[in-house]
Amino acid sequence: MIAPFAGFGLGLRKPHHAEFLETRVAVDFVEVISENFMVEGGRPRRILREVRGRYPVALHGVSMSLGSADGLDGAYLARLRALVDEIEPLFVSDHLSWSRIQGFNSHDLLPLPYTGEALDVVADNVERAQDALGRAMLIENPSTYIDFADAQMTEWEFLDRLCARTGCGLLLDVNNVFVSASNHGFDPLAYLDGLPHGRVRQIHLAGYSQGAELLIDTHDQPVPDPVWKLYAHILPRLGPVATMIERDDAIPPLHTLLAELGMARRIAGGEIRAAA
Amino acid sequence: MSLLDLQRDMHAWLQHADATAADRLGGESVTPGLRVHQNNFRVQLAGCLEESFARTRDWIGGEAFHHAVVAHIERVGPSSWTLDAYPRDFPATLALLHPDDPEIAELAWIDLMLGEAFVGPDDNALNPADLGEIDWDNAVLGLAPTLDLADLTTNAPAIWSALAEGMDPPAVAFLPETGAILVWREGETPRFRAIDQIERQALLHVRAGLSFAGLCTALAEMLGEEAGVSRAGAMLGQWLADGLIVSIEDRRA
Numbered sequence: 001m002i003a004p005f006a007g008f009g010l011g012l013r014k015p016h017h018a019e020f021l022e023t024r025v026a027v028d029f030v031e032v033i034s035e036n037f038m039v040e041g042g043r044p045r046r047i048l049r050e051v052r053g054r055y056p057v058a059l060h061g062v063s064m065s066l067g068s069a070d071g072l073d074g075a076y077l078a079r080l081r082a083l084v085d086e087i088e089p090l091f092v093s094d095h096l097s098w099s100r101i102q103g104f105n106s107h108d109l110l111p112l113p114y115t116g117e118a119l120d121v122v123a124d125n126v127e128r129a130q131d132a133l134g135r136a137m138l139i140e141n142p143s144t145y146i147d148f149a150d151a152q153m154t155e156w157e158f159l160d161r162l163c164a165r166t167g168c169g170l171l172l173d174v175n176n177v178f179v180s181a182s183n184h185g186f187d188p189l190a191y192l193d194g195l196p197h198g199r200v201r202q203i204h205l206a207g208y209s210q211g212a213e214l215l216i217d218t219h220d221q222p223v224p225d226p227v228w229k230l231y232a233h234i235l236p237r238l239g240p241v242a243t244m245i246e247r248d249d250a251i252p253p254l255h256t257l258l259a260e261l262g263m264a265r266r267i268a269g270g271e272i273r274a275a276a
Numbered sequence: 277m278s279l280l281d282l283q284r285d286m287h288a289w290l291q292h293a294d295a296t297a298a299d300r301l302g303g304e305s306v307t308p309g310l311r312v313h314q315n316n317f318r319v320q321l322a323g324c325l326e327e328s329f330a331r332t333r334d335w336i337g338g339e340a341f342h343h344a345v346v347a348h349i350e351r352v353g354p355s356s357w358t359l360d361a362y363p364r365d366f367p368a369t370l371a372l373l374h375p376d377d378p379e380i381a382e383l384a385w386i387d388l389m390l391g392e393a394f395v396g397p398d399d400n401a402l403n404p405a406d407l408g409e410i411d412w413d414n415a416v417l418g419l420a421p422t423l424d425l426a427d428l429t430t431n432a433p434a435i436w437s438a439l440a441e442g443m444d445p446p447a448v449a450f451l452p453e454t455g456a457i458l459v460w461r462e463g464e465t466p467r468f469r470a471i472d473q474i475e476r477q478a479l480l481h482v483r484a485g486l487s488f489a490g491l492c493t494a495l496a497e498m499l500g501e502e503a504g505v506s507r508a509g510a511m512l513g514q515w516l517a518d519g520l521i522v523s524i525e526d527r528r529a
Contacts, residue, residue: 039395041398107317
């Protein structure tokens, strides 16, 4: 079981590196994209070492490809393990998705059909990853744009079974729940209520954009009201959890993100109940 | 449909817009989602190439660069877990598209290798002032692990530098004989320098483990005794000043 950590953090992004290193930013932890630092050396590794000296760090990956039918990339796991050993992160996470098949890597978080076969594949891959890393992982629910007709269970049922089989925890992206619910027409509250709450260790809060036909998980907008409402709904149902604002594009000044994080703190502290 | 078949079809859709694969994935009901993923795939790769080859793009212009990106995405699928690997074949694509303009692929190689050096292995370059007594007859030089070399037929380094400084680049000029270019990282800063074939060969010999005395002998055979030893000394001084030497070991040790 992954030890819980209660706190509020931000994703570490290039425009804010200097502020994180030169001032004491009011966060309890930072999250970094693992692959950005799975390099041999140079400035990125030096910055990560210095940030780690000042803040707890969570490693969040995008390239493990836990849903690949042909298994995981051993070289990737070895390099991630080396980073984990050096950084000793709070959490190691990646997505319920796939990106690589038979030597092709899409560099996109591609959707899975929620079938028994897919559950077997993902569970085997999560177990292999956890063995390679020497620790349990957090798995993040993705934003999805395709609802496969042959699905045999909902996404939250899939995650519940995956946790039970592998011992992994969950990184709950509340924005992704809202985006997928809007795109596929399910009730986001049913999703949140159906999750194994005791497994959730981290929360992502982010924004989305309206695409031509679907909502797109762009992470380039402030956290919108519907996402705050879902956050206020789920938070009392969870144990101690690490909440963070995840912004990947159109990155605003740090004080803007800290103000958004303040909103999360107020909801968690019960100051904002009407939002629920 | 098995998961493996589904993933193969998704690959065919993403890279080659294979309509029959899209039909097997669900046809009209999944078309909007497939379009989102295909856009994500292309935007991600195009963004990676634009970021990695900024000076090359400056030189050939946005339209020609976009054409090269589209051709490259069709020609080469990304295979590594790291997007940093995807740019590696782009200079070859540019060479195929612009066979009569070799400066384009050479500019791309500079862009590429500066990026690779930026995140290459760390080292501790020797400070010339800190060198103690060295038995040069038995000294073996260790070179920076980020060092890389390529042939050079044009004035691409001068073009690259002018573009990087926002100045008007010089016209393309062909070198009277094939030279070389050297890229490495000094501290946290990637650097490059145009060199001649003699220095290129010298660096390759040193990287292969030839002692400094052996290098002097090789250069003396090529240039004559006095000129060869003098050139070896000059190169050693330049390499130390550039931060290219990370160790000097005594081969008897």
